[in-house]
Each structure stands twice: as C-alpha cells, then as structure tokens.
Amino acid sequence: MIDKFRSDVLSVVDAVPSGASIAVGGFGSSGRPDALIDALCELDRRDLHVYVNNVGHDFTGVGRLLHEGRLRRVTASFPILQEFYDEYFAGRVELELIPQGTLAERMRAGGAGIPAFFTPSGAGTMLSDGSFTLRYSPEGGVAEHVPAKETRMINGREYVLEEGIVADFGFVKAHKADRKGNLRFRLSARNFNPMAGMSGRTTFAEIEQLVDVDELHPDDVHLPGVFVDDLVMSTGKAPATDEPAAAATRKAS
C-alpha cells in the first residue's frame, strides 16, 4: 500500500548523485526545503545544477551548498548573495540568469510535458541575446555566454523560446501532507514549491505536519501525491500553527 513517508532524510536524499540537477522550491527563506538541502551537504554531494529563485542568505539553503563548493551551475532570477557573485566572477560557479516568471513557467512546463514555449519576458534584452555571461574564466574574462535564444515575431510582437525544465530531482517544502504524498502549502511559502515538485523526475517533500489520509479534503490539495515520491519531516523552526492568516489579516487602511 502507498505510504510515502520516510523517517530518515539521509536515506532518501542518498538517491541524489553528485552531478545531479535539482529544482528547489522557496522564495527567500520562505518555503525553502532546508532539511533536504542540508542532507546533500551531509552526504557530500558536489557538482550540482540547482534551479532556484534565490541562493539564500548567509550560509543557509542553497547558500550553504555554495559556501561548501557543491554547485556547478545555478539557474535563478535573483541570486543576491555577495559570496555567490564572488564565486561567479571567479569562474567557480555558472549563472544562468532568467526572469522569475520564466523560471516558474519553465519548471511547470517541464513537469507538464511541454518541452518549450514562447514568452515575451526578456525579449530584446541581454537575457535572450546571447550576451550574458554564463561562466567567467578563472584567469579573468568571459569563458562562456548563455547561448542566444530563438525569437519569433507573433502578431507583431517579439517572443523568446524557453525550454521546459525537467530536473533529475525536485526538492519541496510543504506545510501538510498525507501518506499518499498529497501536499498543502501555507500562505506565501507556496511560491515555487508546486513547480519544483512538478519539475523533478523524482520529487522529495519535507513537511511540517503529517496528517491522516482523510484529513486533506480533495479540493484542498495544492499538489497531488502523484508528483511526490518521498516525504520526510522538516527540521528547524516549529511547525507553523494553522491560523495565523486570520491574525495576519486585517482591514487595509
């Protein structure tokens, strides 16, 4: 019978080899799957290609992977972390910078069997014309550019062809899950998590609460268990309570 919950995060993440590509949920530290990322460090995985919106701050999240030299490439929209740029300009990590909406749509498309789509975002800019630096040379100067993207005029407007992202693994953080892998997120911690879960050929979700299999109403599931392979408990901060939204909701002035 289907029971996707595992007690040991290391034995789950052990399936990720060095060199793997991983789509990672989270926006800033909100909804970031730290337990799964930390397990990559514990297991000494290296040479990783991470699709993620932000690289984190200090040495948490993807920032820890960076700090420990575990990243080959980052595909991101907003990798604001000085140490990341230091590594990028030194030629020790590659940066494929893409618009945030393109990142979300590419993850979804890959998970949805759409190999490519046209988008107006980034048309006529350095992020589509082949002039953005993917990798600097350790000796200084540009080693490689992000290739120019195919463009097309449609109804008089220029669009860029972007590819769906099918990552080897998806790393997700969710608020609640049942043992079938059905996930529910909380407030703006949802963000990229459903997309990362769709994008991974194999997807792991770390969760704050494991609930009975009949607790999530079928209409309340944000990402169905069919996208999720293994569940582990999240670590760190105490699980958020259920109803701070009410407290956080007040009349706009």
Next chain:
Amino acid sequence: MIDKFRSDVLSVVDAVPSGASIAVGGFGSSGRPDALIDALCELDRRDLHVYVNNVGHDFTGVGRLLHEGRLRRVTASFPILQEFYDEYFAGRVELELIPQGTLAERMRAGGAGIPAFFTPSGAGTMLSDGSFTLRYSPEGGVAEHVPAKETRMINGREYVLEEGIVADFGFVKAHKADRKGNLRFRLSARNFNPMAGMSGRTTFAEIEQLVDVDELHPDDVHLPGVFVDDLVMSTGKAPATDEPAAAATRKAS
C-alpha cells in the same frame, strides 16, 4: 470599492456581442455555466466561436446555442451530440477538434501570456497534419481544412506548436465566491473552469454561493478575483451542500 456581484445576468452578458469568442468551463454538465449560456440565447446573440470541451446533451448548455443556430465555430475535444454533427456535416458550424489536454493548456497559456507552446499530443495525426475538416460545404464535400500545424523535432521526438487561446470572454461556473471575485470550485466541477476564467479578456462567473469577503481563506482560493470581472448567481439546481465529498468518499474495495 470592489464589488463584482451583479443581480442581473442579462445586463452582464449584454456586453457580449454577436461574433464574439467565448471560453466556456465545464465537463459534460458538471460545472457548466448554464445561466450565462442561457443569457446569450435570451439576448439573441449569434455567430459565436465557443471554446469548450463538450457541446452538452439534449438542448442544454452549448447544445442550446447549437440548436438555436447561434454558433459559427466550436473548438472542442469531445463534441458528442448527434445534432452537432448533423450541423457540422451540413456545413452550418465549423469544428476545430483538438486533444483535450491541448484545449486546457491552450486556454491556460492564453491567459498566462504564452502565445504558443510545443506539445507531443496529436503529433503525427490528422489533428495536426492539415487533413481534418474544419468546415464542410453545404453542397457536400470539404470546404476548408484545419491548417497543418508547425511541428519540430526536440530531443528526437516530434512536437506540435499550439497557440494560446485569448477569448473575448470567459464563462465560468464556481461553487463559492466573495465580492472580490475570488472563486472556489467543488470536486470535479472544477475541470476547465479556472482555464476558461484565465482565457477570457473579460470573464463572468456564475456562482452557487456568495460568501463574506473574509470567509474564503487565501490558501483556499482556486481562482483569484483578478481573473474575474463580474459575478452572477447560478440558476437551476439547488446549490450543492458543502460536504457530500465526505459521503462520496469511502474505502476503496
């Protein structure tokens, strides 16, 4: 202040001119916006292009539009209704037949600012090679084919380029709504409704229940009010009660 609820369906639907294109939610009679469709008949609108999965049965739903001769073209995946085919073969209505997943994705793409995407569905078939009959001649024989679609080999596989659908109007049926237009659907009546709501330049939703603006938790909104212009009450069957899902959920044998 934002209050999208209107008491008179006819004055809402009056904005739809003859000749308009309309993306319509529903799968069979489940989640079908009959009040909005019926208003088109009351207002004697004609020459309509409808994007919808099914044409309905008997003379309800889109079937009523057909029966009253109000349709110019149907873009659908499963237009099973003998009278529809009679009209199609007689050259009185056009049929753009597309795979069901392509219909859903085209509506979503149009609403998401994606003008075109590649899909494997329909590659190497009559639904992409230009041989399907869009319109028969009243004198018999084929008057016009659906044009052949652009195809491309990507990673050794053939894909078809499909266009996003931006319809003049979206017609949606929802279970609950607040006055800001936030929508929630119930069970499999959700189906194409969020897509139709995204696809319409202007979107109307008929609803079973109008709830207070703080009743829908922000995590429980299936389609945000930003996609919805006007709300009207649904007609016909009594609003579904809230929890038949529990009654309908039982252990699988």
Next chain:
Amino acid sequence: MTDTIPAPAPVTGRTREGIAERLAQDLQDGYVVNLGVGIPLLVPRFLPADKEVVLHAENGVLGIGGDADPHEADPDLTDAGKQPITLIPGAAITDSALSFAIIRGGHLDATILGALQVSASGDLANWYVPGKNPAVGGAMDLVAGTPQVWVAMEHVDRKGRPKIVAECTMPLTGKGVVTRVYTDLAVFHVVDGQLRLVECAPGVTPEDVRARTGAPYTEHLAG
C-alpha cells in the same frame, strides 16, 4: 487490413472480463492508472486486495473509489465518462490543465485503452472511424505522455478481421506509443518498436494467434 483472410478454425480465448483479469495481474502496487472506456473499465474489478492502484480520470480526479450508488450520486463528482463516482481517502482534485500536466508530463504509470487497430510498431488508432462522428477527448494526450500504454481489446473485429495490423489504416491516435496489447487470445509486448508475442491465452495455440494477426511479430513465449 483485408476482408479476404480465410476464416481460421474457431478458437475460444478469454472473455472480456478475462482480458481485464489478465491485465490486472500486471498492474503493480502503487501504480497510478488512467482507464479508457470498454474493457479497461472492467479492470478495477480484478485488482488483488494486496495492491493499491490509484485510478485517474482526465477531468481532474485522482483516486476514484468506484461508481456511486444512486443515493450518493453527486453531480459535481463524475469520471471522464460523466458517470457519478466515489473517491478513496487520499483522493485529490485538480483542474483540467493540471490533470493533463500529470498525463502529458509522464506522471501516470500506465494508461489502459481500447483500440480499433494496433500496428506492428506500436502505432495506435482508437479515436475515429472515417465517415463517423469525430471526437478525441484525452486519448492523444494519454498516449503521448504515459510511459506505459496498454491496449485491452478483442483480437479481431466483429467481421473477424485482425485488429493487430502491419500498418494502421484508421487515423492514428499516436505513433509508436503502445507498449503492451492484451486480447482474448494473447499478450504482446512492444520492444524497440517491434511486436513480441509473450503469452497465449489458455487453450490458444501460437498458430491460432498467428492466423488471426495481421502484423509481423516474433515469439518470446515463456517455458
């Protein structure tokens, strides 16, 4: 396909239920499966109690429990055939775009479909008989996206003509998509674009199958 194959001697293979029962043995615990109309809809009756197979309907239902009794029928809860259904605990509802993201993105394990014809290379024709009313539904998405496309059908049509043919003469649903064929007479696998006969039904000989099959194939029978 031809009308002129001489009628072979009568042979009795599996019933429609028997085809479904045989196929059900090959479904693995934990599979998420979409079922087409016809013989595929008989499959759930034959799932062993120790296997959990999750049934998907393309209108956005993951976890069909079964047909709803009339007293519990809910117009907001139907399968892809518009029939009232129930849900299992752990069921989830999606919109149509996400439902087909699941299908096209390869997140189902198998789809079980009926067929008009299957070709020697695994082409499938199952949506349209020219001259009749055309409708496709989700068939082309299902065969494009699902890793395992299993056909469950009668071995020959009502006129005795083979439905497994060298090349489909009916309009295609997808090219090279079928991975297995379960009929009243036999089980075929498609491996590297070629048909293999892997099993004959009880009381059916390889010669019986050969006489009723219009496509070249190789025999890979166990034992």
Next chain:
Amino acid sequence: MTDTIPAPAPVTGRTREGIAERLAQDLQDGYVVNLGVGIPLLVPRFLPADKEVVLHAENGVLGIGGDADPHEADPDLTDAGKQPITLIPGAAITDSALSFAIIRGGHLDATILGALQVSASGDLANWYVPGKNPAVGGAMDLVAGTPQVWVAMEHVDRKGRPKIVAECTMPLTGKGVVTRVYTDLAVFHVVDGQLRLVECAPGVTPEDVRARTGAPYTEHLAG
C-alpha cells in the same frame, strides 16, 4: 547619456514622497497593482481612502495589507522583498506560476517601477549596472505583461545626469514598455512610442525640465 551637460541652475521639485503622492492620484479605484522597490513602495501611503487598490507581490500574494508589526510577523507570509506583511480581507495566495500568469497575461492594471534609465521610446533599463552583481527577479515579466508600466524615479542621477535619455546605455529590461514617468520635476506619458511632457511639478518650469532631460519629447501641458 553624457557627463558633459553643463549643470543647470538649481531647481527644487517634488520629494520622493511627493513623487509617490502625485502618482497615487492617478491610480483608479479597483486597480490591481504591483510595486517595485524604491519610490514605488511609498505609493500605498498616499492612496485616498475612497479608492481600493489591490497590491500584488510576485511571490504569489494578491491583497497585501501592509508591513506586519513584529509581533504578528509570519515567516510564511512575505512580500517580494522578503518582508513580513499582512493581508486584506479577500486576499488570495497563488503559486509562482499562476502569479506570473497574472503578470504576463496582462491581468494586473499597472506596475510601478524604479528605473536607471527610460528612453525616448519608452525603453526601460532598471535591472543591471554592468560590472555590478546581476539579478533580475520579476522585472522583465512585469514590463512584458502589464498594460501600464509607470516609472517613479528621480529626474537625474546622483551625478546630475539625465535618466530620461534618447537611447538607454544600460542593459534593457524591456523595449517600448514604459507608459508613464513620474519624477521630482515632471510627469511624462509615452504615446505611440513617443515621450510627452504632460505636467511640471509645482515651481518647476518647462525649461527646467528641458535642461535636465536627455531625450526628445513634445509638450502637452494642460492649461
């Protein structure tokens, strides 16, 4: 852009708050608006009580109520700048794909952004200063999808150089996307790809504006 424009006589226009206040007057009741960092974040302070303007954050929040007080801060509820926020009644949360479907699909009414440069034809540069750390976030999606792109910025940079220029020398965010520019000195509209000066700030003359603007434009001043 050039360093050699002779410094014009000093002029005092609107403050940063004044720019936000002026822009806020043009937001209509019912607008759904996305705000970039900088002066745009000052706009909500100046919305008249009789207008309901819904604020969107690209991480999936529709209906920001304001910054959260420390005691009510929830790590699961932040804006696009990662700051804790509150929600208004009627707020809705989406995932990132649907959030950008809203943006790219043209479902917002306006986006209000800061800028490094705006060109004579409405090109916008606001994401990257060559040689500095590159990051784009949602800026390119916002300008690509939103029908009204309003820039709120200082008229000249810290060195006194015009930020409204004939052609952007900084890397573009989008071509021909800006529809209005609100600065300390003036309000410009972009109509048919051409800049129009429609308003000077109190105490600022058209000549003051002309002397500090690096792009050709026409004057369409009221009264």
